[in-house]
Amino acid sequence: MRDVAGPLVSLLVFLVGRATGVEPTSGYCIGNQCFALVQNPGDFAAAQKQCRDLQGHLMTVRSSVSHDVLLILLENSTGRFWIGLQLTTGCPDAAAGLRGFQWVTKDSQSDFFDWAPSFDSSCSSHRCVSVSRESNFKWVQEPCGEEAVGFLCEFGFTEPCKGLTVAEGESVTYMTLMGFGGENLLSLPPGSIATRMPSELKYVCFSQQWLQAPWSCEIGEGGCEYKCAVDPRQVPSCYCPPGQSVNPANKVTCEVGVEDPCLALGCQHVCYASGDSHACTCDHGYKLAADGRSCADFNDCTDQRQCPGDNFVCVNTEGGFACVCRDGYATATGGLCVDENECVSAPCEHECANTAGSYTCSCYDGYEVDPAAPDRCKLHCGKEECPAECDPNDAYQCYCPEGYVSEQRGDHTFCIDFDECEYLYCAQHCENTFGGYVCSCSPGYTLVGEYSCVKSEEEEATSPASVPTSTPHVPHPDPTKRPSGVPAGGLVGIIVCTALSIVLLVCLAHHILNRRARGKMETSGALKAEEDEAHGLRLTSDIY
DSSP states (O other): OHHHHHHHTTHHHHHTTOOSSOOOSEEEEETTEEEEEEOOOBOHHHHHHHHHHTTOEEOOOOSHHHHHHHHHHHTTOOSOEEEEEEOOSSOOOTTSTTTTOEETTSOOOOSOOOBOTTOOOSTTSOOEEEEOTTTTTOBEEEOTTSOBSEEEEEEEOSSOEEOOOOOTTOEEEEEOTTSOEESOOSEEOTTOEEEEETTTEEEEEETTEEEESSOOTTTGGGGOSSEEEEOTTSOEEEEOOTTEEEOTTTSSSEEEOSOOTTTTTTOSSEEEEETTEEEEEOBTTEEEOTTSSOEEEOOGGGSTTSSOSTTEEEEEETTEEEEEEOTTEEEOTTSOEEEOOGGGGOOSSSEEEEETTEEEEEOOTTEEEETTEEEEEEEOOOSSEEEOEEETTEEEEEEOOTTEEEEEETTEEEEEEOOGGGGTOSSSEEEEETTEEEEEOOTTEEEETTTEEEEOSOOOTTSGGGSOOOOOOOOOSSTTSOSOSSOHHHHHHHHHHHHHHHHHHHHHHHHHHHHHHHHHHHHHHHHHHHHHHHHHHHHHHHHO
16 A cells, blocks of 8 residues: 555546546546536536536537447436537538537537437527426527526546456445445446445546545545544554454444543544554644644645646645646646636736736737736837827827926927936935936935935945935826926016016006106196286286
8 A cells, every 4th residue: 555655646637626426427437538427407607617626627418439428327307408419600600510610628529410400500598508307308408597407517537447356245335536326327437436245345537447445535535434643654544433443354344342442542633553452643744742642734745646637736725735837837638737717807907828827918009017017018119309209099198208398390299308306305405207207316315215425434436335326216196296387597687677677667667657647747737827827917907
C-alpha cells in the first residue's frame, strides 16, 4: 500500500470542483465512457452548467451504441431530457445530416441521426434538442429557454477497471465518483468503489486494478466505515468509535468489542495496537501532540505530491487540504485547471489581452493607462498640442488631458500645453513637461511631498542628498483650470495701463467741470449788464 499511496493521491484531481448538489438518477458505463441520467428541471443552459459541475458535458449521440445507451437510461422515465445538440448560429440546413446543428463538444461529425419528422428548417425554428420516450426517443427541436425535466450527461476517462469476479453466493455493488452505481456496470472509471457482499470487503479502482481497503485516507476515507488514520509506519488503517473495534476479516467495518483496551488511554482520535499494547495516533491531516493523546492540525500542503496537476495549488484546511486552481485559472471537464479568459467579463475600459493566468489592459490612440487604476484609460497628448476629444453630438463639449487648456480655432478645438511653472507650484526649481511639471531642489535640499524642499542633514555638495531631486509630476489640484489668460508680465502691464486710464479720466472730468463753472459765471455777468442797462433806460424815460 505504501508504494501506491503517492500516485493514488492523483485521484483527488478528478474530484476538484465536483458539485455535490446534483446526483444522477441512474447511469451506464462502457469502454472509456459513462453516461448518466439526471432528473433536475431546468433550461438548456442550466443543464450544461450542471453537467460541467459533474465534470462532464451533455450527452452526444453520435453512434448507434450511444443511442442504445440512451434507450437504457430513458426506458423507465417520462418527460423531455436535454442532449448536447444545439444550433449556435445561422439557420438550419435541411440537407446536412446534423441540419446545421452542432454537438456541445464543438464537433459537427456524427455517424448517427435520429431527427423527428416534424423538423423545422426555418430561421425562426427552435435551437436546442431534447429526447423523450413519448416521442419515441427522436431528436426534437425545443426552445433553449424552456424547462425540461432533466438531462443526459457524458463522461470520458482513461485506465478503467473491469468488474470484479463474483463467486457463488457473492455479489458486488459499484459506486462511481459521478454519483451513480449498480451491479451490472461493464467498465468502471478510476475512483469507483466496489463492495463485495456478504464479506463487506471494499476495493477502489486505480490504474486498471482494484486495491483493497483500507487505501489512502484522502480517497473516500480509505473505505473505512467510521474513520481512516495513518499509523506511525505510514500505513492507512481504519478505526472505530469507543466501544467498537475493526472487523479483522475486512479491516473496514466496525463491530462491538468485548473489551476495549483503548478506553483507558483517552486518545483524542485513534487507538491502535502496538505489539502487545496500544497507543494513540491521529486522523489524517493531524499530528500527535507531546502528551501522546491530543491531536493538532498538520499542514498537509508541505507534501509537494498533494496537488500534482498543472496550475493547482494546495490550500491547507482543518484536518486536511484542498486542491484549487491558481488565480486566473478555472476547473474544466476532467478536473483540469485551464486558463480562464478574464477578457470575457470586460474588465478593461478600452482593450483587453488575455494572458496565461491573467490579462493586460491597453488604451486606444490618444489615451494612456491610468497609473492609479490599471483597468482605466485617461486622455494623453505627449506633445505641445493635440486635437481635443469632442462630443460627436456637441462640438462645443470638448475635453483635454491634464495639464492642457483648450483653444478654439475656427470649427476645431485644440489642447495646448501650458507652463505650470509660471504659477510657482514648486518650492525651488520647476521644469515644465508636456501635460505636467517636475519639481527639484537646490544642492543641500531634499524634495518632500513632490513640491516642497527641506534642508538636508548633510549639506556637502558631494553628498547624494545635495543632488537636485525630481519626481514625476502628480498634477496640482485642478491643473487644467488655468488661473489667468495672460502671463505675469502682461498682468503687470494691464494694471499700470488701467491706473493711467483712471488718472486721465479724473483729469478730464475735472477739466469739464471747470469749463462749465466758467461758462456759468460769464453768462451770469452778461445777464447782470443787460439788467443794469435796462434799468438805466427806465430812469431816463422817467426824467423826460
